[in-house]
Amino acid sequence: MTVATPAKQQPLNADELRKIHAYWCAANYLSVGQIYLLDNPLLQEPLRLEHIKPRLLGHWGTTPGLNFLYAHLNRIITSQDLNMIYIAGPGHGGPGMVANTYLEGTYSELYPAVTQDALGMKQLFNQFSFPGGIPSHAAPETPGSIHEGGELGYSLVHAYGAAFDNPDLIVACVIGDGEAETGPLATSWHSNKFLNPVYDGAVLPILHLNGYKIANPTVLARLPHEELESLFVGYGYKPYFVEGSDPETMHQLMASTLDSAIADIQSIQREARIHGFTKRSRFPMIILRSPKGWTGPKEVDGKKTEDYWRSHQVPFSEMASNPEHVKLLGTWMKSYKPEELFDQNGKLMPELGELAPRGERRMGANPHANGGLLLKDLRLPDFRHYAVEVADPGAEMAESTRILGQFLRDVMKQNLDSRNFRVMSPDENNSNRLNAILEVTDRTSTAEILPTDDHVAPDGRVMEVLSEHMCQGWLEGYLLTGRHGFFSCYEAFIHIVDSMFNQHAKWLESCIDIPWRRAIASLNYLLTSHVWRQDHNGFSHQDPGFIDVVTNKKAKVIRVYLPPDANTLLSVTDHCLRSRQYVNVIIAGKQPELQWLDMDAAIKHCTTGVGIWEWASNDKGSEPDVVMACAGDVPTLETLAAVDFLRCHLPELKIRVVNIVDLMTLQPNTEHPHGLSDRDFDSIFTTDKPVIFAFHGYPWLIHRLTYRRTNHQNLHVRGYKEEGTTTTPFDMVVVNDLDRFHLANDVIDRVSRLGNRGAYIKQIIRNKLTEHKQYITTYGEDMPEIQNWKWQYYNAPPVEKQGSSMIETDDGSTAPSEAGAEGTASSRS
Secondary structure (H helix, E strand, C coil): CCCECCCCCCCCCHHHHHHHHHHHHHHHHHHHHHHHECCCCCCCCCCCHHHECCCCCCCCCCHHHHHHHHHHHHHHHHHHCCEEEEEECCCCCHHHHHHHHHHCCHHHHHCCCCCCCHHHHHHHHHHECCCCCECCCCCCCCCCCCCCCCCCCCHHHHHHHHHCCCCCEEEEEEEECCHHHCHHHHHHHHHHHCCCCCCCCEEEEEEEECCECCCCECCHHHCCHHHHHHHHHHHCCEEEEEECCCHHHHHHHHHHHHHHHHHHHHHHHHHHHHHCCCCCCCCEEEEEECCCCCCCCCEECCEECCCCHHHCCCCCCCCCCCHHHHHHHHHHHHCCCHHHHECCCCCECHHHHCCCCCHHHCCCCCHHHCHHHCCCCCCCCCHHHHCCCCCCCCCEEEEHHHHHHHHHHHHHHHCCCCCCEEEEECCCCCCCCCHHHHHCCCEECCCCCCCCCCCEECCCCEEECCCHHHHHHHHHHHHHCCCEEEEEEEHHHHHHHHHHHHHHHHHHHHHHCCCCCCCCECEEEEEECCHHHCCCCCHHHCCCCHHHHHCCCCCCCEEEECCCCHHHHHHHHHHHHHCECCEEEEECCCCEEEECCCHHHHHHHHHHCEEECHHHCCCCCCCCCEEEEEECHHHHHHHHHHHHHHHHHCCCCCEEEEEECEHHHHCECCCCCCCECHHHHHHHHCCCCCEEEEECCCCHHHHHHHCCCCCHHHEEEECCCCCCCCCCHHHHHHHCCCCHHHHHHHHHHHCHHHHHHHHHHHHHHHHHHHHHHHHHHHHCCCCHHHHCCCCCCCCCCCCCCCCCCEEECCCCCEEECHHHCCCCCCCCC
């Protein structure tokens, strides 16, 4: 095995070498200045303590390597007119990203106060990691960035997401050797098995080995050369090595290596685009081994600093107490010869400014790094055409996500030519009943495909890999560069991407306040195979807590929907696919379930987000005795079954049924734009009646959302309380006290006027729960009356009687007498 060898060892003539080195020095100078200086930006007077920031924040160690690469990428962009963006994966290398976008002019165009002169340079330094200024990492405020500098582990998967369906784009992705130790990054190397050079752009991974993390050596930096090369050959790459510390040698080697790597990429793409895809190619990658804190102080206070962990953040501090450190800083900054880089007014020397690309070829100005500039609306079919016919509530059964799959199939079909819509799933597309999408496209793979493989092709648009991290990262990169997508996942395992969701939500929130950032398509999750239908897989698969994580974020960017049936799911999904700058979480079951609303009613219900289901209520024209609220498909089923049970046994009871499809309506409108006003909330939930709330997730979230409401003290929430096992579907709700019998019991306990009359009904409830346990342990499935239950009251006239006469049946339970059962069904569960 041999190392890939650059074609030309000395591509830079003397003048080119001098200029590219000076440009690198300018970026390094500006980076150090951002970390340390408040004033005296050009060092035109002796450096004093008052010129230095009192609190020193930032990361120097990785920055000179990032600057080195940026300068060389600028060179090849200019020489070959390349369309390229830059992803800086290593930690908080923000000083370098800011410095380079300032040198190329993008920064001053977007932030006119930061001018390209001494005054602007002072502002550049002042704002960095300073109150009221900018973050210390590559953040949304940084031009050219689609990747938050603190997101260790996700740079490479973001890069591939950006490259999919962007045939002219090259994504230069710098991966820090600390970041390379994370699980998501280790998996991301396999993204090359999903890249099709016919239709996709290219990713040029650059693994930056500078040896150390905060205080420890890195794993990959300590691998022998042959082992490191074998690792990346095994991943399917063609590795080039650029190693050393001598600037002249390193400049020539990097220039030569980039020439070779870009030539490789162009050769692969040309072959594929002329002759079609035949087999997966070995795309190039670069392994850059350079000193940590390169060009910085070699020693501080007699301790090794350059090429060591001590240069990771701020190489030295304690400026007020150690005057020698002030001198050391001045010497370090003057080593870059700022007088040769900038004129007396602080403007970059013209001959150096010419090294940067022009216009949108600048990596800081490339529109792919501001994806909203490129975003085009999806062509969407009319979701109403996929409606389930619902003649009466609860009369039909359907698999809601299977119906949704038909809609998504046609979304995919109508956007195939645009190549701007992909579906992600961790090997669960068919499991989640979205099979119909495969009628118009395949699963993506550029690895070996066998004749027996099912719907797998190099040009497929369903992206399945058993890594939630990769699905999330691909989708984020895809959205951030101006496209659309949809991510379905088992509910319990979406937690794997909690931190990725957090960072993306923070990114969106920050972008709202950045005028030049254009809105991108929303990140849409479908969480299915959810907690209440994971009875067969057991406790490990039962967790609805992602909603709690999501609702921690600002109302400006998050939305949570719990459609109770297929038609509401269609309406919600259509809305989410049209939306911008949100994270939309949709939770819906995939199993056959009763359907409640026809399409007209579903649209109206989803538009308001919450509403009284008049057809299930009997309190119209009077005060309800109780409000029974529900959010989620299974909680809705159990609530309606509880209402059915209560209206059978206590027909005089006035019950109001409220369904919530948009969870954020529960918050006050002062907290969330979808929230109900206090007046509207009180009109629906009353100010003094008991509210029995059946919720899909953990109960305390509902209390958190409603704690300011007038009637909160009467709110009783049932939901998942971490009781799970391998059992039957109905037993899952029973063990969590969310079943129809527990809900009915809650009503009896809280409607005070029932008094002792409820004792007999509670006895029925206890008997039913006992029967249930005996039945499932004997037969291994739920009782027929549970499995076959349907809503019985949809055509029933309102019951006028104010009493309930009960008779004893042969089995010892009670049922309404003929006199008290007018208009009711003949049997009840």
